[in-house]
Amino acid sequence: MLALDFLPISVATLLPASAVGLDLFQREKDSGRFVLYRGATYPLTLDDLDRLRDRGNHLLYIEKDSGPRYQSYLRRLLNADLASSNITPQLQVGALNEVVLDSLRSAFGNRDMNEAVATVSQLGALTADIIMRDEFAASDMFRVLHHDYATFTHSTNVAFYSAMLAAGLGYSSEEVEQITTGGLLHDLGKLDIDDRILSKPDKLDDWEFRQVKRHPGLGFRKLAHRTDLSEGQLLMVYQHHERMDGHGYPVGCVGSEIHPWAKICAVVDVFEALTSQRPYRKPLSRHKALEILEREGSASFDPEVLECWKSIILSA
Numbered sequence: 001m002l003a004l005d006f007l008p009i010s011v012a013t014l015l016p017a018s019a020v021g022l023d024l025f026q027r028e029k030d031s032g033r034f035v036l037y038r039g040a041t042y043p044l045t046l047d048d049l050d051r052l053r054d055r056g057n058h059l060l061y062i063e064k065d066s067g068p069r070y071q072s073y074l075r076r077l078l079n080a081d082l083a084s085s086n087i088t089p090q091l092q093v094g095a096l097n098e099v100v101l102d103s104l105r106s107a108f109g110n111r112d113m114n115e116a117v118a119t120v121s122q123l124g125a126l127t128a129d130i131i132m133r134d135e136f137a138a139s140d141m142f143r144v145l146h147h148d149y150a151t152f153t154h155s156t157n158v159a160f161y162s163a164m165l166a167a168g169l170g171y172s173s174e175e176v177e178q179i180t181t182g183g184l185l186h187d188l189g190k191l192d193i194d195d196r197i198l199s200k201p202d203k204l205d206d207w208e209f210r211q212v213k214r215h216p217g218l219g220f221r222k223l224a225h226r227t228d229l230s231e232g233q234l235l236m237v238y239q240h241h242e243r244m245d246g247h248g249y250p251v252g253c254v255g256s257e258i259h260p261w262a263k264i265c266a267v268v269d270v271f272e273a274l275t276s277q278r279p280y281r282k283p284l285s286r287h288k289a290l291e292i293l294e295r296e297g298s299a300s301f302d303p304e305v306l307e308c309w310k311s312i313i314l315s316a
């Protein structure tokens, strides 16, 4: 069978000792062939999961037709009561990540803005609910995230990081919910920029860079008339590339003119970009990325926001 017939699923979402109810496949390293790993009725053990992780195997595969069934399995995990089940917070965060990614792909895929905003608002609420729990640990989040170069992966990670940072800064759960939704939307304008520019492996020329710099404005224009988004959310979209000393874009405004939520988005946006695969370089470690943020320091970022993010990273 071809790669097109399979969907990758994260091992971090699999529950031991209970059959997911789907055939699970592995991809052979050398031949690239998909081979059956566990049949639908054959439960995974904790040992299986440990062995997969020890070998650095973070992905298994399911047949493409099983996608909706996997998504409903994930939603069951998300809605489960942790106290009365063997579902761990880490498993739930893993499920959250996959559900958010899948929902974003389909919500933005058909370009219906009403549906997309409704979906991201629901996802914001779900995420805030999990991140604000006492059992939530930043290290669980870092363990389950993907770091490939895909717009939706970036938006998902930025949204989770924004939520963690906003919670760390002491925002209320309602605000964290809105900030998460803003994070999911922050790069909306990129959907209107030529993919050949966005995924170009070489340095962008002046014209190409001007095109990229249009994305905050494009996203903002698409959303500005909406009454179901707050000013802070809209300014996360419009101002996440502005910098404290005015060297950012699209306007070049200074710190006092940048919305506090956009300052949150700015820090985690750069951090996410540095720690993910890019067409022109490998992902950096979290510590290396933090060093780069600190070098930019208060010329670029709000010191209190940066300090809080640093403490989240160092404690994970």
Ligand SMILES: [Fe+2]
Pocket: 186, 187, 215, 240, 241, 269
């Ligand atoms: Fe952006």
